[in-house]
Amino acid sequence: MKAAIIGGGVIGGGWAARFLLNGWDVAVFDPDPEAERKIGEVLTNARRALPGLYETALPAEGQLTYHRDLAEAVTGADWVQESVPERLELKHKVFADLIRHTPDTAIIGSSTSGFKPSELNENGARAIVAHPFNPVYLLPLIELVGDADTCTRAAAILSGIGMFPLKVRKEIDAHIADRFLEAVWREALWLVKDGIATTEEIDEAIRMGFGLRWAQMGLFETYRVAGGEAGMKHFMAQFGPCLSWPWTKLMDVPEFTDELVDLIAGQSDAQSGHMSIRELERLRDDNLVSMLRALKTRGAGSGAGRVIREHEVDLWPAMTDAVPLRTVTRDVPVDWTDYNGHMNEGRYGQVFSDAADRIMIHVGADAGYIASGLSYFTAETNIRYIDECHAGDAVYVDTTVTLGEGKKLRLWHEMKRAIDGGLLATCDQFLLHVDLITRKSCPPRADVEARIEALAALHAKGAT
Ligand SMILES: NC(=O)C1=CN([C@@H]2O[C@H](COP(=O)(O)OP(=O)(O)OC[C@H]3O[C@@H](n4cnc5c(N)ncnc54)[C@H](O)[C@@H]3O)[C@@H](O)[C@H]2O)C=CC1
Numbered sequence: 347m348k349a350a351i352i353g354g355g356v357i358g359g360g361w362a363a364r365f366l367l368n369g370w371d372v373a374v375f376d377p378d379p380e381a382e383r384k385i386g387e388v389l390t391n392a393r394r395a396l397p398g399l400y401e402t403a404l405p406a407e408g409q410l411t412y413h414r415d416l417a418e419a420v421t422g423a424d425w426v427q428e429s430v431p432e433r434l435e436l437k438h439k440v441f442a443d444l445i446r447h448t449p450d451t452a453i454i455g456s457s458t459s460g461f462k463p464s465e466l467n468e469n470g471a472r473a474i475v476a477h478p479f480n481p482v483y484l485l486p487l488i489e490l491v492g493d494a495d496t497c498t499r500a501a502a503i504l505s506g507i508g509m510f511p512l513k514v515r516k517e518i519d520a521h522i523a524d525r526f527l528e529a530v531w532r533e534a535l536w537l538v539k540d541g542i543a544t545t546e547e548i549d550e551a552i553r554m555g556f557g558l559r560w561a562q563m564g565l566f567e568t569y570r571v572a573g574g575e576a577g578m579k580h581f582m583a584q585f586g587p588c589l590s591w592p593w594t595k596l597m598d599v600p601e602f603t604d605e606l607v608d609l610i611a612g613q614s615d616a617q618s619g620h621m622s623i624r625e626l627e628r629l630r631d632d633n634l635v636s637m638l639r640a641l642k643t644r645g646a647g648s649g650a651g652r653v654i655r656e657h658e659v660d661l662w663p664a665m666t667d668a669v670p671l672r673t674v675t676r677d678v679p680v681d682w683t684d685y686n687g688h689m690n691e692g693r694y695g696q697v698f699s700d701a702a703d704r705i706m707i708h709v710g711a712d713a714g715y716i717a718s719g720l721s722y723f724t725a726e727t728n729i730r731y732i733d734e735c736h737a738g739d740a741v742y743v744d745t746t747v748t749l750g751e752g753k754k755l756r757l758w759h760e761m762k763r764a765i766d767g768g769l770l771a772t773c774d775q776f777l778l779h780v781d782l783i784t785r786k787s788c789p790p791r792a793d794v795e796a797r798i799e800a801l802a803a804l805h806a807k808g809a810t
């Protein structure tokens with residue numbers, strides 16, 4: 347599959363990374379001579395962050411090309427994403443070119459933050475709004491607005507690259523999410539202009555409190571809980587009247603005078619000017635990866651964590667009866683490294699535990715089997731740490747079944763670096779089959795026992 351990225355700035359660069367790291371070929375058209383360097387830097391950050399969201403490897407990267415000619419960039423494209431600056435006349439000019447050269451089968455998406463499809467298509471273009479959020483390679487939300495059939499096709503494609511398509515029912519200026527962002531931005535500008543708070547104090551008010559709530563429950567679920575046992579009706583009765591008290595400046599927007607711009611830019615420099623934009627991006631990405639990974643862990647996942655869990659299901663490679671078995675292929679996430687600058691020892695246990703889980707699934711001791719009250723417990727592990735590995739390293743685990751006899755299962759795992767096959771760690775792991783009700787060891791179900799014994803016999807014969 348091929349994506350053409352028209353405009354490779356902050357958002358176009360993020361789109362290029364999202365498609366490329368999900369295995370698409372990407373062609374970029376941007377007249378800025380600096381575009382290639384900027385996209386290269388965005389890609390370096392994306393490669394470090396995105397694969398770490400998953401417990402298994404993403405597809406092999408596609409091919410990235412840069413083009414001086416728009417027609418060449420869109421040739422053979424399945425998706426064309428316009429991300430030029432937010433000026434309607436510029437978008438119209440770009441669409442006029444795109445309509446002439448884009449294959450009829452390709453979807454044309456616009457990253458516009460606020461224009462409606464009817465405005466974008468005034469001159470006969472056929473674009474839909476596909477509005478992403480920065481950083482496009484990490485945040486799943488994508489607002490789709492426009493022709494219903496095209497949006498349905500678009501949603502399937504975007505789900506396939508790990509995004510969360512939200513179809514907007516009716517076109518409206520600034521779609522859904524930017525209506526909120528504008529409201530918050532407007533209030534924040536007033537608070538700075540009126541000398542009530544600095545940029546830093548406003549950021550603290552968000553990140554120390556409601557910002558954390560919003561990432562996992564949104565607005566309405568959070569307020570339902572805030573209504574206590576009496577719920578949403580009580581919450582609305584108590585806080586509804588505040589809307590007409592002066593708790594908000596409503597639609598009144600402060601004028602962007604030079605004085606206000608200098609005030610805000612100056613405070614922002616004092617707050618964050620000690621870090622470069624790329625450093626701030628890496629800090630943001632590391633925090634987002636940690637938060638998104640945390641949101642994956644409960645049940646089927648919460649909020650954006652659920653989207654990553656669902657995407658991951660399609661990424662697991664099928665397992666065959668090879669000897670040894672390739673049980674893990676993954677990248678080391680940024681939050682797995684410690685003060686020594688390498689993967690923490692505890693995480694090796696996680697990797698080998700994941701490898702054992704894959705063996706269990708392979709022999710039929712899967713989620714249904716566990717729900718039936720049977721499982722395996724690890725009774726002993728002996729890990730040897732042989733070489734260091736770091737955030738972003740691609741690694742894999744090869745596993746041999748060294749014993750499969752009744753309730754006893756013994757596994758030998760070798761964790762290796764993907765780039766050169768270098769041995770990173772080994773693990774000798776002994777597991778016992780258990781009854782989850784009595785919490786005592788017991789023989790496996792006959793079919794699982796037969797699979798384990800067959801695997802052990804095959805592995806005893808040696809590598810295929
Ligand atoms: N920056 C943000 O936070 C977000 C921006 N957006 C939307 O994404 C779009 C792009 O915004 P940014 O990436 O922030 O802007 P940007 O200024 O970072 O990048 C725009 C890029 O378009 C290129 N460009 C200009 N004219 C062009 C042309 N005729 N053909 C091809 N490329 C051209 C520029 O050289 C530049 O690299 C806008 O519609 C914006 O509303 C959407 C979500 C978030």
Ligand SMILES: C[N+](C)(C)CC(=O)CC(=O)[O-]
Nearest residue numbers: 458459478479480524527
């Ligand atoms: C500021 N903005 C309107 C361009 C923001 C967006 O459109 C989405 C985002 O990433 O915040």
